[in-house]
Amino acid sequence: MAETSKWRIAVDGMGGDQAPAEIVAGAVEAAHHFPDVEIQLYGDESALRDHMPADLPTNLAVVHAPEKITSEDEPVKAIRQKKGSSMVMAARAVKSGQADAMLSAGNSGALLSSGLLIVGRMKGIERPAFMAALPNLSQPGDNWLLIDSGANSESKAKHLFQYAQMGQAYAEQVQGKSFARVALLNNGAEASKGTEVLKAAHQALSQNQAINFTGNIEARDVLSGQADVVVADGFTGNAVLKSIEGTASQVMKVVTDALKNGNLSTKLGGLLIKKQLKDTLKSMDYNQVGGALLFGVKAPVIKCHGTANAKNIFYAIQQAIQVLDVEVVPELATRFAEDFKREKAAQSEQDKGE
Amino acid sequence: MAETSKWRIAVDGMGGDQAPAEIVAGAVEAAHHFPDVEIQLYGDESALRDHMPADLPTNLAVVHAPEKITSEDEPVKAIRQKKGSSMVMAARAVKSGQADAMLSAGNSGALLSSGLLIVGRMKGIERPAFMAALPNLSQPGDNWLLIDSGANSESKAKHLFQYAQMGQAYAEQVQGKSFARVALLNNGAEASKGTEVLKAAHQALSQNQAINFTGNIEARDVLSGQADVVVADGFTGNAVLKSIEGTASQVMKVVTDALKNGNLSTKLGGLLIKKQLKDTLKSMDYNQVGGALLFGVKAPVIKCHGTANAKNIFYAIQQAIQVLDVEVVPELATRFAEDFKREKAAQSEQDKGE
Structure with missing residues (x-):
């Protein structure tokens, strides 16, 4: 293991116009390039394996997800009903601490809902933003x-x-x-x-x-x-x-x-x-610089372009690692939680005075 | 005089980054090209004449305006205080019926205010739009x-x-x-x-x-x-x-x-x-297709780009003529006034019923 921390990135293998082929290819490339990072690929196992090379890097894990959210799905409903989808499973892995960040090139609204409802907002943040x-x-x-x-x-x-x-x-x-x-x-x-x-x-x-x-x-x-x-x-x-x-x-x-x-x-x-x-x-x-980061949720959630190819996925994984490395998300979470506490205290002082 | 009607177009000679030189040049070109249309050029007479050819077309009229609205002026205040400005005088010419349409490459906010406050909204239109x-x-x-x-x-x-x-x-x-x-x-x-x-x-x-x-x-x-x-x-x-x-x-x-x-x-x-x-x-x-038309006021008011050159001014004058030729503004005014009357009547019926 190198000096950098080891991170685990959950990748939605079934989201996007070019899934799963290009998502798998990007994930495999990233696994080779970042040997100290674990890439978790969520999706239909046999569909994912069809696009995988024989000599799979040991830091690439395949997690079977029997369902899939499509671009036609109504976001909140999809998140609630398709609990076995690759996107929801990746988000739940982040929520439970099995993964440190996630990314998807699938349904943007559903990814936003996954961030808000599964990964969860930072305390003090009302509206996470892309x-x-x-x-x-x-x-x-x-x-x-x-x-x-x-x-x-x-x-x-x-x-x-x-x-x-x-x-x-x-x-x-x-x-x-x-x-x-x-x-x-x-x-x-x-x-x-x-x-x-x-x-x-x-x-x-x-x-x-x-x-x-x-x-x-x-x-x-x-x-x-x-x-x-x-x-x-x-x-x-x-x-x-x-x-x-x-x-x-x-x-x-x-x-x-x-x-x-x-x-x-x-x-x-x-x-x-x-x-x-x-x-x-x-x-x-x-796309060369990664995807759109959903900022204001408890862990990095990255939205790749719907047309994302292997290279874009690779860059988005690299971006997730950079964000994790500098610990900007926990630092902001602490700052916003403190701001929130201070505002609450000021509000309660004011209420007493009235 | 040809079969087309004769229109009078009021041009703000002092508005825009390239005024008055390019505005004058565009107005002169339009006067030559549309001999049955009167072009009224508003601005500092000596500044305008500096850029005019010796053989001025007879359908080009110069109207002296001692003041000028700049891009730094606060729109509503400028309209109220600089009554002798080229823009306000052009708008008042439209209001009083001495001109049929106006155009300017000057302060957009002031032009919008000229349209709303001097030329006036059509009945039934709450918000004219560019x-x-x-x-x-x-x-x-x-x-x-x-x-x-x-x-x-x-x-x-x-x-x-x-x-x-x-x-x-x-x-x-x-x-x-x-x-x-x-x-x-x-x-x-x-x-x-x-x-x-x-x-x-x-x-x-x-x-x-x-x-x-x-x-x-x-x-x-x-x-x-x-x-x-x-x-x-x-x-x-x-x-x-x-x-x-x-x-x-x-x-x-x-x-x-x-x-x-x-x-x-x-x-x-x-x-x-x-x-x-x-x-x-x-x-x-x-810019080749004219300027932005302020729609919803009683006569055509056209906003040219701040960087407008002679050609852009020419096209904007041409656009004003086209709009006048098809009589789209009075027709819409009639339609919106009828809609407004109908809505009022429906509202009053409803009030009676309550």
């Missing part, structure tokens, strides 16, 4: 964080404030950024912009010395890396995430189509720049 | 409409329903689409997705036979032309608009930088495809 890492297109290799990227359709100012705390902790502890810049997604730079919730969040963030709050950021500026953490309500965050995804892929498609359908010199030019274009596309692939 | 036309990247030359692209930070279901009516009327009457497909921007396809407001709007749109409602649309799909009209609350619509803008320009920058900084063959390839790339960029430039 946090996605996206590329800073001005500086290859750098990423910025979008939180909430889609867990909640409505948020209060207090939730947004907690997203900022979680995002900052991740940027500093997992990504190693010092005094990460935190911005609030809004429709204008001025403090007076946006909804009442955003105005209140802006004020709370401005007044807190522990947060390096740089003010509002507009959606057109997020990709150029002006902030390390972009805080948004989950509805807008999700819309922005999907706009970015859709626009990047559509624009690249227009460019590559233009090259394909152009005249001879355009085609020749296209051939010459093909490799460069490919590298460009790769630098924009945010 | 409507922007964006490119369908799957079909060059086609556009889809985003309404509200940023006038209101919060919307009720009834407002969203009216945006759908306005968007559909524009798509059918101005763009000539028959039975335009209307979709609701949401974070999932199912009717049960999103906030309570979105669920209520979904239900109202589904139940109305006059609207070709195709259900929810996610932000990742808007650019591929799956809907002709995308209805959104102004906060999300604005975030999506700016995400698309920002992503498209950042991705194109990454591509062109990659070509510039590549090796010799990449550079050669880049040279060969330069023209094609330029055409591609052009097809994505939504």
Whole structure:
């Protein structure tokens, strides 16, 4: 065993468009690459074994799960009724302490419900949020964080404030950024912009010395890396995430189509720049940096893209290990529990005074 | 005078990053191109004349405005205090019937306030909305409409329903689409997705036979032309608009930088495809189709991009003429006034019954 701790990662082998083949391949690769980490693969045993090599790494465990949650399943109902599903079993392994983290490329709503109802919220956190890492297109290799990227359709100012705390902790502890810049997604730079919730969040963030709050950021500026953490309500965050995804892929498609359908010199030019274009596309692939972390639950729960392939699964497992290594989740849990206790005490003092 | 009606378009000559030079140039070009339309250019007379050719078209009128609203001005205050500003004078010309439509590339908030407070809302419309036309990247030359692209930070279901009516009327009457497909921007396809407001709007749109409602649309799909009209609350619509803008320009920058900084063959390839790339960029430039129309006020008010150049101003003037030609604004005003009367009557019947 190396100096690092040994972690156990529960992987939903049946979730996602390319399951189980690509999930198995990613898990096997991760097991080879991280010999001191145990990878637990949940799913239909015979389906999983069909995609496994003969010489299985000893740190890869297969756990049979007779059921499967599909993308059509209604999330909460699925979690309650399909107790033998790969996703629910992986979540229960985390809950019972048999695993330290879990990941899935399956039904996002069901994964969110697994996090909230099985793994459980941290004390003091009302609304766990999804946090996605996206590329800073001005500086290859750098990423910025979008939180909430889609867990909640409505948020209060207090939730947004907690997203900022979680995002900052991740940027500093997992990504190693010092005094990460935190911005609030809004429709204008001025403090007076946006909804009442955003105005209140802006004020709370401005007044807190522990947060390096740089003010509002507009959606057109997020990709150029002006902030390390972009805080948004989950509805807008999700819309922005999907706009970015859709626009990047559509624009690249227009460019590559233009090259394909152009005249001879355009085609020749296209051939010459093909490799460069490919590298460009790769630098924009945010799956390379893992999945969306469900932040605010008691252990790391990672949502991989529905289209995740082996490489994405590998990166998401690597991300889970990084999050576990720096112990950011237990540290935040302690901090939020203390904040909660302090608020409760202040509230009770106030009640007495009245 | 040709068969078309003669319209008078009030142009704010002092608004925008490139004012007055580019605004004047665009107005002059439009005056030449549309000899039966009067272009009224509002602004500091000597500043405007500095950029004018000696042989001014006779259908271009200069109206001196001693003041100017800047991008730093607080919108409502500016409208109230700077009565001699080019923007307010243009809006008052519309209000008094001296002009039929107005456009400005200046302070968006102030233009919105000019529309609401000077030009005035249509009867029965609580929340006028900005409507922007964006490119369908799957079909060059086609556009889809985003309404509200940023006038209101919060919307009720009834407002969203009216945006759908306005968007559909524009798509059918101005763009000539028959039975335009209307979709609701949401974070999932199912009717049960999103906030309570979105669920209520979904239900109202589904139940109305006059609207070709195709259900929810996610932000990742808007650019591929799956809907002709995308209805959104102004906060999300604005975030999506700016995400698309920002992503498209950042991705194109990454591509062109990659070509510039590549090796010799990449550079050669880049040279060969330069023209094609330029055409591609052009097809994505939504300024080509005019500006954002403030819909729900008594006359066409068009917001041009802050960076608008002469060509953009020309297209926005052309757009104003098209909107006036089909008489979509008075027609909608009549329709909304009737709806309003009917609702009032129903309400009063109900009150009597109680």
